[in-house]
Amino acid sequence: MLTNKGKYGLKAIVHLAKLEAGETAQVADIAQKNNISKKFLDAILLDLRNAGMLRSKKGPGGGYALAKPARTIKVGAVIRALEGPIAPIGCASRSAFRACEDCGEIDSCPVRSVMTEVRDAMAGVVDNTTIADMVRRSLVKAPAEAEYVI
């Protein structure tokens, strides 16, 4: 599940990816342009900075910018930095495995088996999509029909 934290983080990093080279954006500006609480965004950008995806500069004319090219930042990395493992259940995680306390035979657990497939399917998307891809998508309208089977 993607929480607001993850959603805001992705929006902010896409915002930063659209800046000119060398340019920075201030938290207040990113927040206002994307309808995000400034204080909440403070904490989010700090997490992304500590994860090495952003760099920051204090003082007048300061702000945030990407620390590396957008095409090298995976969507999955952003989500994991802000929300932890993407697996639907701990025992299905490959990066942060954790057995259920209440389960017996983990090797033959059918829930774990299915959820591992789900995890791989999710990771297959988010680990093969970059922030550069997201920028590209934000510049074109989504296809009209079919997408809107609601």
Add this chain to the structure above:
Amino acid sequence: MLTNKGKYGLKAIVHLAKLEAGETAQVADIAQKNNISKKFLDAILLDLRNAGMLRSKKGPGGGYALAKPARTIKVGAVIRALEGPIAPIGCASRSAFRACEDCGEIDSCPVRSVMTEVRDAMAGVVDNTTIADMVRRSLVKAPAEAEYVI
């Protein structure tokens, strides 16, 4: 994300799928054999019954049983009945679409675009796996290597 509710529900329904034809199992027994709180399981089985997947019989010798063949019950249906939509975010759901209040142009939202792909990947697994598949998996040990990249 799969909560305990979903996990317990899947375990219980797999348990029921293993019964002989015509046989029923009682909540207390399912709970004990699967390490689940009986009262919590009460509510879970009720949800699954109201969703038409289980039938129940009261009184001595009563209990729960599948309402239809295990091969016709999709994992996705169980999860949706217990936890709601599978999509990681409301605006990416096909069965229960809901726009974000804070978002502007939904058609060009890159978060929604990626998350729709994630949703489809997840649904591709859970809507193509049945309870009968889970029973089958529970009878064989999981493959040893590769699976355990933890």
Add this chain to the structure above:
DNA sequence: AGATTAATCTATATAACCGATAGACAAATA
């Protein structure tokens, strides 16, 4: 140096949700 700007840190608050429990009630069977 002093003023200003903007990120950073610490602390707290509110609300929702998860997981579980208790107990009364209803229905079926013997």
Add this chain to the structure above:
DNA sequence: TATTTGTCTATCGGTTATATAGATTAATCT
């Protein structure tokens, strides 16, 4: 009618999500 077992209502502690407030630090400009 007594017993068994599912059904319903209500509650409740703990955790997590979602912020908000205020003080602090660092950089820049005048």
